[in-house]
Amino acid sequence: MILEEVEFLRTIKKQNRKEYLNDGKSLRSTARAIETIAQSIIDISSHVVAQKHYGISDTYKGTIEILANNHIISAGLSSNLQKVVAMRNVLVHQYLDIDFRMVWKSIDSLLVDAPEFVRSIQNYLKGTSN
Numbered sequence: 827m828i829l830e831e832v833e834f835l836r837t838i839k840k841q842n843r844k845e846y847l848n849d850g851k852s853l854r855s856t857a858r859a860i861e862t863i864a865q866s867i868i869d870i871s872s873h874v875v876a877q878k879h880y881g882i883s884d885t886y887k888g889t890i891e892i893l894a895n896n897h898i899i900s901a902g903l904s905s906n907l908q909k910v911v912a913m914r915n916v917l918v919h920q921y922l923d924i925d926f927r928m929v930w931k932s933i934d935s936l937l938v939d940a941p942e943f944v945r946s947i948q949n950y951l952k953g954t955s956n
Contacts, residue, residue: 828866831859832940835933843930853926857917860929863940864914867907870947874898886911899946906939 838846838856846852871889875881880896883889887908894904913932917924 828863828940828944831863831866832937834859835937839933839937843927846930847926853929856926856929856933857924860910860932860936861914861917863936864910867940867943868911868914870943874947874950886915898950899943903939903942903946906935907943910936910939 835856838852838859841849841852846856868886868889871886871893875883875889875892878896880892883892890899890904890907890911893899894901899907910932913929
């Protein structure tokens with residue numbers, strides 16, 4: 827699901843920034859794609875942390891940090907993904923008026939970080955199957 831949403835975001839980035847910001851369907855669908863990616867990352871991270879008995883975090887961002895502390899993902903990726911989770915919280919709960927200019931900027935890093943997360947988890951799973 828993460829990689830499917832990444833591919834969708836790649837199609838969004840074919841638009842220019844002005845087109846994107848003036849297209850309500852793109853804004854809403856991008857928000858939903860980011861929510862889906864972030865929630866999938868949260869769910870997978872929580873499952874791995876629980877499976878390996880790495881401890882309990884009281885935040886989603888903390889769960890991702892636990893993965894880095896246990897060398898399942900890199901510290902840099904952990905930091906980037908924690909920002910995605912923070913954005914997800916804003917998108918889901920609408921704590922603030924959503925600044926889609928910031929969402930647009932975040933897509934580029936998400937296009938790199940989400941597939942890297944998937945690869946890291948795949949590598950982790952390969953290592954645990956032996």
